[in-house]
Amino acid sequence: MGVSEKLGNLGVVTTTVEQAVNWARTGAMWPLLFGLACCAIEYMSSQASSYDLSRFGMELNRATPRQADLLIVSGRLTRKMAPVVRQLYDQMAEPKWVISMGDCASCGGVYNNYAIVQGVDEIIPVDVYIAGCPPRPEQLLHGILTLHEKVKGERIADWA
Amino acid sequence: MQIPAARDPVSALRETFGADILHVKEFRGETTIVVSVWRLPEALDFLRISAGLVYNMLSDVSAVDYYPDDYGAAFDGGARDFRPQRFAVSYHILSLLYNRRLRVKAFADGEDPRLPTATMVWPAADWLEREIADMMGIVFEGHPDQRRLLMPEDWFGHPHRRDYPLGKETVAFSFNEAEIRKHKPFARD
Amino acid sequence: MAVAERYQSIEEQRRWEGSFDQLRGLVSERAITGETMLLNMGPHHPSTHGVLRLLLELDGEQIITCLPDIGFLHTGIEKSIEDKSYEKALPLTDRMDYLSPMSNNMVYASAVEKLLALDVPERAQIIRVICLELARCASHLVWLGTHAIDMGAMSVLLYAFRERERILGMFEMLSGQRMMSSYIRPGGVWRDVPADFLPTIKQFLADFPAKVDDYEALLTRNPIWKDRAQGVGVIEPDIALAHGMTGPALRGSGVNWDLRKAQPYSGYETYEFNVPLGEHGDVYDRYLIRIQEFRESMKILNQAVARLERVQGPYRSENRKYCPPLRSELGQSMEAVIHHFKLWTYGYDAPDDEIYCAIESPRGEIGCYIHGTGANKPRRVHFKTPSFMHISALPVVSKGYLLADMVAIIGSVDIVLGDCDR
Numbered sequence: 001m002g003v004s005e006k007l008g009n010l011g012v013v014t015t016t017v018e019q020a021v022n023w024a025r026t027g028a029m030w031p032l033l034f035g036l037a038c039c040a041i042e043y044m045s046s047q048a049s050s051y052d053l054s055r056f057g058m059e060l061n062r063a064t065p066r067q068a069d070l071l072i073v074s075g076r077l078t079r080k081m082a083p084v085v086r087q088l089y090d091q092m093a094e095p096k097w098v099i100s101m102g103d104c105a106s107c108g109g110v111y112n113n114y115a116i117v118q119g120v121d122e123i124i125p126v127d128v129y130i131a132g133c134p135p136r137p138e139q140l141l142h143g144i145l146t147l148h149e150k151v152k153g154e155r156i157a158d159w160a
Numbered sequence: 161m162q163i164p165a166a167r168d169p170v171s172a173l174r175e176t177f178g179a180d181i182l183h184v185k186e187f188r189g190e191t192t193i194v195v196s197v198w199r200l201p202e203a204l205d206f207l208r209i210s211a212g213l214v215y216n217m218l219s220d221v222s223a224v225d226y227y228p229d230d231y232g233a234a235f236d237g238g239a240r241d242f243r244p245q246r247f248a249v250s251y252h253i254l255s256l257l258y259n260r261r262l263r264v265k266a267f268a269d270g271e272d273p274r275l276p277t278a279t280m281v282w283p284a285a286d287w288l289e290r291e292i293a294d295m296m297g298i299v300f301e302g303h304p305d306q307r308r309l310l311m312p313e314d315w316f317g318h319p320h321r322r323d324y325p326l327g328k329e330t331v332a333f334s335f336n337e338a339e340i341r342k343h344k345p346f347a348r349d
Numbered sequence: 350m351a352v353a354e355r356y357q358s359i360e361e362q363r364r365w366e367g368s369f370d371q372l373r374g375l376v377s378e379r380a381i382t383g384e385t386m387l388l389n390m391g392p393h394h395p396s397t398h399g400v401l402r403l404l405l406e407l408d409g410e411q412i413i414t415c416l417p418d419i420g421f422l423h424t425g426i427e428k429s430i431e432d433k434s435y436e437k438a439l440p441l442t443d444r445m446d447y448l449s450p451m452s453n454n455m456v457y458a459s460a461v462e463k464l465l466a467l468d469v470p471e472r473a474q475i476i477r478v479i480c481l482e483l484a485r486c487a488s489h490l491v492w493l494g495t496h497a498i499d500m501g502a503m504s505v506l507l508y509a510f511r512e513r514e515r516i517l518g519m520f521e522m523l524s525g526q527r528m529m530s531s532y533i534r535p536g537g538v539w540r541d542v543p544a545d546f547l548p549t550i551k552q553f554l555a556d557f558p559a560k561v562d563d564y565e566a567l568l569t570r571n572p573i574w575k576d577r578a579q580g581v582g583v584i585e586p587d588i589a590l591a592h593g594m595t596g597p598a599l600r601g602s603g604v605n606w607d608l609r610k611a612q613p614y615s616g617y618e619t620y621e622f623n624v625p626l627g628e629h630g631d632v633y634d635r636y637l638i639r640i641q642e643f644r645e646s647m648k649i650l651n652q653a654v655a656r657l658e659r660v661q662g663p664y665r666s667e668n669r670k671y672c673p674p675l676r677s678e679l680g681q682s683m684e685a686v687i688h689h690f691k692l693w694t695y696g697y698d699a700p701d702d703e704i705y706c707a708i709e710s711p712r713g714e715i716g717c718y719i720h721g722t723g724a725n726k727p728r729r730v731h732f733k734t735p736s737f738m739h740i741s742a743l744p745v746v747s748k749g750y751l752l753a754d755m756v757a758i759i760g761s762v763d764i765v766l767g768d769c770d771r
Contacts, residue, residue, distance in 0.1 A: 035399065036422065037399075037422055037444070037447060037766075037767050038444055038447035038528060040399075041447055041448065041491065041528065042527075042528065044491075044494075045510060045514065045517075048494075048506060049507040049510055049514075050511060075422075080311065080312045080423065084392055084393060088393060110440065110441060111424050111426075111429060111441075112331065113424075114319055114324075114326065114428070116424060116425065118344075121347060122344070122346065122347060125346075133529060134527075134529065187704065188463055188464070190704060190705065219593070222705075222718040222731035223729075224720045225728075225729065226728075230701075230722075252705050252733070256604070259611050282591060283592050284592050284738060284742075287737065287738075288733075288737075288741075309420060310419065310420035310423040311420060312420070319425065320427060322431075326428060326432050
């Protein structure tokens with residue numbers, strides 16, 4: 001009785017495949033459990049109780065790149081670490097996105113010297129850059145929501 | 161247990177090593193003893209095991225590069241510091257028993273810097289010396305592991321030398337951004 | 350095509366042989382013949398606490414050799430400091446040990462003060478002690494959460510970070526930044542504590558001891574926790590001393606050595622607190638020590654807060670050659686403008702001599718060696734960091750334990766890779 005009534009009230013929802021898939025992708029975007037430096041601690045803060053990233057479908061951090069959709073490069077990237085990050089990125093399955101978290105990952109930050117790659121976009125393509133040294137958890141949340149907006153705008157024609 | 165009375169490290173070293181104690185300096189309450197290179201491990205071991213000294217912990221090993229010309233004949237231990245050669249390696253040692261610190265220093269040549277290792281005296285010297293070998297290019301003779309520690313294996317040069325460039329890139333402002341972006345590599349999928 | 354494939358495989362073979370050649374002498378011969386297993390752990394591994402890489406030689410599950418490989422976070426901080434004046438180099442030091450940036454600020458600032466023979470006013474010393482002890486609590490909270498998660502207790506992290514947010518809120522109140530505060534400067538602190546800081550910290554001090562009891566209720570008598578921690582990763586006192594281990598890793602082995610007691614700085618000799626010591630030197634003892642250090646830090650904080658209310662005065666040195674004047678003086682005094690301009694453009698000269706200064710960070714003795722040039726930039730700055738020494742001792746500490754214990758050992762010596770690689 002109750003179920004059929006409720007189902008009847010729902011009616012029919014029409015959507016496109018594009019919108020439905022993009023909606024699903026934003027709802028369960030699993031990040032790679034990956035931290036480099038200070039920003040990783042703020043990333044842990046955003047995962048923990050006060051900021052709670054799982055509100056955005058990100059409570060699962062996958063330690064293996066094969067199961068992850070989102071690579072958050074959190075922290076300074078050294079020349080020794082760069083090949084490792086590129087390999088992790090290559091191992092992730094499509095579709096995949098990259099957030100460059102913090103100044104060091106985005107542009108080298110305060111460390112303009114021989115050891116640091118001046119921007120992670122030199123080795124992997126980046127979707128969203130987050131400024132801050134380190135960014136507050138709110139800034140990370142904002143970056144993730146910005147990425148969600150970007151994903152919602154993706155078109156079938158562009159799916160690789 | 162009877163704890164032997166503390167001895168003055170400078171006079172104890174002078175008694176045993178004589179002319180191989182090249183220079184002694186006092187600055188801000190810290191004693192620096194310059195030892196000649198070939199008796200460095202011996203002196204460190206002496207400081208570690210002798211009664212009344214017992215410097216049983218190695219706090220730090222740090223190297224300094226007096227490039228380009230802050231060393232040599234002008235620095236002869238008078239009013240100016242004693243710096244016969246380009247590189248100096250300082251062993252900061254600590255006595256837990258007598259609660260005091262000491263710096264033992266040795267100099268190495270700029271052309272072919274070599275020092276004997278202190279790994280036999282303190283195992284802690286292992287990585288600290290490897291770091292210096294990596295970053296300053298000072299070879300520690302007899303060190304069990306001569307690989308690079310911090311930099312990648314195929315890195316060229318020793319970054320902490322004063323003649324090694326910092327390696328910074330030009331910062332992009334609005335007036336030069338287009339020019340920099342032309343040369344900067346960007347990744348593709 | 351076939352030629353290319355063949356070429357590739359030979360190249361690959363050569364590469365493998367080359368890597369074994371490098372390992373000859375470091376791992377046992379049995380690893381090269383294939384009798385034992387070589388396992389690569391890291392640099393991307395959830396429980397190496399950062400980008401540490403370990404090459405493990407395993408016989409079954411037993412660790413025979415452990416070869417740590419560091420440098421994946423080598424930032425060139427020491428080299429960058431040589432390019433900056435003394436005051437401007439301070440924010441670089443924040444990012445070494447990113448769990449307790451205050452300790453890094455403190456060791457750098459006190460090293461510069463020692464080089465310049467600069468005195469610090471009493472109020473600044475009290476504020477510094479408050480910051481350092483709060484940083485110790487914040488650092489131990491991250492350690493507690495991550496160490497527990499490594500050992501399988503998932504929920505502790507959520508509780509630990511709940512309290513950590515409050516400490517970070519207080520740091521933000523003081524300095525405007527949650528983590529990288531650059532608050533402790535040579536000569537004092539950046540500014541006085543704001544008016545609402547004292548009520549906040551008092552509220553925190555009233556709440557926190559009960560929270561520590563909560564953590565203990567979750568872990569201390571938990572049989573799974575005890576099984577994983579007791580008798581694992583035993584460090585003998587002489588091994589700890591020979592490898593230069595400090596902090597809770599050394600005190601866990603029963604050696605009573607705390608720089609706050611032994612070589613007091615910033616007025617620590619006037620506070621009453623105990624140094625907790627372990628008996629067995631295992632993972633469990635190091636856990637107990639850090640839990641007790643929470644309580645000791647609370648004792649120090651209570652005394653320091655009471656003293657801060659009583660002691661008024663300047664919060665940084667009045668020596669205008671080294672410390673900038675107040676903002677309010679700039680509008681009235683020409684001399685203040687000159688000092689301000691000189692300090693923020695050129696900085697100050699420091700003698701062409703060397704000093705070494707060490708303090709007790711949450712992880713152990715962090716030391717700073719500065720060699721000046723006589724001008725406004727240092728010739729050489731070197732940081733002796735506790736994580737570096739602890740990782741260098743890992744091969745000795747982990748020998749003979751199981752692979753699963755490795756995670757517990759890494760967690761218990763509390764390493765931070767930014768601290769290690771600098």
